[in-house]
Amino acid sequence: MKNIGIIGAGSMAEAMLSGFIQGEVYDAQHIYVTNKSNAERLNDLQRQYGVNISLNKKEILEKADLIFLAMKPKDVKEAIHSIKRYVTEKHLFISVLAGVSTSVIEEMLEKKVPVIRAMPNTSASIRLSATGMAKGAYATDEQLTFAKNLFKAIGTVEIVEEEQLDAVTGLAGSGPAYIYYLVEAMELAGKEVGLDEETARSFIIQTLYGASEMLKQTKKDASVLRKEVTSPGGTTEAGIHVLKTNGFKEMMIECVKQAQARSKELKHSFNEMLLKERA
Ligand SMILES: NC(=O)C1=CN([C@@H]2O[C@H](COP(=O)(O)OP(=O)(O)OC[C@H]3O[C@@H](n4cnc5c(N)ncnc54)[C@H](O)[C@@H]3O)[C@@H](O)[C@H]2O)C=CC1
């Protein structure tokens, strides 16, 4: 695929194009970005990354053969309506939209277009995304392999059943935000235990990084690694007791389940919409 077109120039789009450029997967000159009408945002992206920009959807579809859909789910219908007349057999679509199934996109495009769904996260911007991926009815295995290799350049990729993408969204698509929220709490804790902001932040980042690498490199269960930290009657036990007695695990499970449920809600709302339109 020579050129990519990214429709929707927001947080996820920027994370991906940044990763593609950093990973030398696509030169900026081969990336075309558009959004609904925010020329200033597009100019900022062009200044920062050197990508091509245009508010002319026809131009984007003519220039690019690989098209990323990266608008919010609520905007997908209008976005697809604005491009479908320009879609040809040269196009392969990769959608990163939460909760919008490939069949819905195919129906909105009114063509048997190859569509692949990817659920990355914003760590793609530093090429450390965790991406789940599934192909639609008209995408080939070769196209799925191409898409997988593309996202492997900006992190890890797991091919899943499309039905599992709601779970992937809840766990990993939204996952960075849970960690950032934990860090916000730890930063407040650092302040309350008498550390200045910069010192606390430095300790927190290294502790998170170290724990992440311990999980990755030792391949030990988190419960085992936690026990290795927890001296009987020591400081860790005192801290973990607070988490246990306040339902920390139960809250995290519910957090992920609610995010998955929202992804399913989005999916069902689009299916309902299409059913009504067919009627
Ligand atoms: N932000 C994240 O961490 C992740 C987001 N996603 C998915 O990526 C998509 C975008 O999310 P964000 O980047 O956070 O949203 P965002 O609001 O930052 O970006 C959305 C972009 O779509 C553009 N847009 C809206 N209507 C359009 C139209 N008709 N034509 C062209 N562009 C249009 C907007 O101008 C905006 O630039 C969502 O579907 C979300 O589910 C997926 C994984 C992670």
Ligand SMILES: O=C(O)[C@@H]1CCC=N1
């Ligand atoms: O919050 C959202 O809906 C998007 C999808 C996964 C992460 N952000």
